[in-house]
Amino acid sequence: MLQVHDIRANKDAYINALKKRGLDVSEDIENILEADENRRATQTKLDETLAQSNTFSKEIGMLFKSGETQKANILKEKTSKLKEDSKRFQEELNAAVETLDNLLYTIPNIPHELVPAGTDENDNEEVFAEGDIPTLDNEALPHWELAKKYDLIDFELGVKVTGAGFPVYKGKGARLQRALISYFLDKNTEAGYTEYQVPHLVNEDSARGTGQLPDKEGQMYHVTGDDLYLIPTAEVPVTNLFRGDLLPHTQLPITCTGYTPCFRREAGSYGAHVRGLNRLHQFDKVEIVRIEHPDNSYKALDGMVEHVKNILRELKLPYRILRLCGGDLGFTSALTYDFEVFSTAQDRWLEISSVSNFETFQANRLKLRFKDGDGKNKLAHTLNGSALALPRVLAGILENYQTENGINIPDVLVPYCGFDRID
RNA sequence: GGAGAAAUGGCAGAGUGGUCGAAUGCGGCAGUCUUGAAAACUGUUGAGGGUCACACCUCCGGGGGUUCGAAUCCCUCUUUCUCCGCCA
Structure with missing residues (x-):
């Protein structure tokens, strides 16, 4: 969430910038400023009463110490009204804070100046593309056919055990998946990210910290018995490792990577675009997370983009990078680059990574701060990205590396797989 | 799952109703000394709100209560530790 004092200082600039998202927030901003003034006035009333x-x-x-109990008792009576007042003001204050917070929750992050205006994914800006799109013959199959042909993934078994969107990987399919996880983690740790294994269930505070709650409650699986949520991405547990911290600036940047399964309800999804591995309720992902000094965060974002590029280059997959337009930009993000790999047999681009700078938007809710060189405590910038999401990379490999006689394995994965062909 | 103990500042650890935001030690920062460093010594050192700046207010695991007044008493929740049971 945004900080009120920033909104106060940059009111017009913020209203203007949010137009890129197709939003007119001028009224909301007025309401926020009003709610904030109310909050401060109430706080002052309470403080004075308590004083x-x-x-x-x-x-x-x-x-009492000096034995003047009579005088003391007279004073005691005077305090009863103050008690009533402070109780009332405290309630007013709680309400004022809640009103303000609820308003603040509705305002998304301010788009970075590089974010192009636009309403949906068609307006995203392609900033880079690389790799040759293979020309396949007419026999080329989409990955779900390949998965069946070579017995790599069984979607029906998943339906039997759990339901749609929970695939079962088998044999070389399972091995290839595991190879990719190891390979990604190795690449990330080589690049300086520290590997973490984190819980796959998080509590409400964590879900709130990274912004899944209150807005996206319906997207997560909720374990009601223990009031825990299955993570939709490793971003949630990993970023929350640092919730509430006040870090020395010398400790920045903090860089983490972690592999986790991800669980998403994806309510309302249907149709051809969710076939096969394209969209699942459970999938694997290796994530990278950075906590940065605000002065370095955009350099860091560029570094993350380069890092993901290197991986895709090694895998020799054709991909492109999009800078998301205002209409497609995530609620919490200031600037996002999506990576898409070309799915030859489906003749479409599949999103395999999303790399974002959230600036202080998450840190504000997380209360994630650092003590700067000047001795002041400031909110840190948080960034994260997929490096990478497994299913669609797998789909890309299966489709792009298919031949008449089998599927080749990208060279860099062969040591991890222990085989160089699926046939 | 059962029984007991505990939760205090970056860490350790005092504090059981009235100048306690909190002793002390370690750590951190600044200085003295030193060619430099270490050691020693001196000073300083929590967070949030609020203010032009002060004042002032809040915070001793979370929430609630008693009291003129709570780190301190009561209730409740959570977590940790010890013992027992179960277990990959």
Whole structure:
């Protein structure tokens, strides 16, 4: 969420910038500023009342000490009204804070100046593309056919055990999946990211910290018995490792990577675009997370983009990079680059990574701060990206590496797989 | 799952109703000394709100209560530790 004092200072600039998202927030901003003034006024009233009653309490204490109990008792009576007042003001304050927070929750992050205006994915800006799109013959199959032909993934078994969107990987399919996880983790740790294994269930505070709650409640699986949520991405547990921290600036940047399964309800999804591995309720992903000094965060974002590029280059997959337009930009993000790999047999681009800078938007909710060189405590910038999401990379490999006689394995994966062909 | 103990500042650890935001030690920062460093010594050192700046307010695991006044008493929740049971 945004910080009120930033909104106060940059009111017009913020209203203007949010137009890129297709939003007119001028009224909301006015409401926020009004709610904030109300909050501060109420706080002042409460503080003054408490100050008064603190003074009385001290006096009463001294009077009792010196034996002047009668005077003390007179003072005691005076405090009862103050007590009532402070109780009432406290309730008013709680309400004022809640009103303000609820308003703040509705305002998305301010898009970076590089974010192009636009309403949907068609307006995203292609900033880079690389790799040759193979020309396949007419016999080329989509990955779900290949998975069946070579017995790599069994979607029906998943339906039997759990339901649609929970595939079962078998044999070389399972091995290839595991190879990719190891390969990604190795690439990330080589690049300096520290590997973490984190819980796959998180509590409500964590889900709130990274912004899944309150807005996206319906997207997560909720374990009601223990009031825990299955993680939709490793971003949630990994970023929350640092919730509430006040880090010395010398400790920045903090860089983490982690593999987790991800669980998404994907309510309302249907049709051809969700076939095979294209969209699942459970999938694997290796994530990278950075906590950065605000002065370095955009350099860091560029570094993450380069890092993902290198991986895709090694895998020799044709891909492109999109800079998301205002209409497609995630609620919490200031600038996002999506990576898409070309799915030859489906003749479409599949998103395999999304790399974002959230600036202080997440850190504000997380209360994730650092002590800067000047001694001041400031909110850190958080960034994250997939490196990479497994299913669609797998789909890309199966489709792009298929031949008449089998599927080749990208060279860099052969040591991880222990085989160089699926046939 | 059963029984007991505990939760205090970056860490360790005092504090059981009245100048306690909190002793002390370690750590951190600044200085003295030193060619430099170490050691020693001196000073300083929590967070949030609020203010032009002060003042002032809040915070001793979370929430609630008693009291003029709570780190301190009561209730409740959570977590940790010890013992027992179960277990990959």
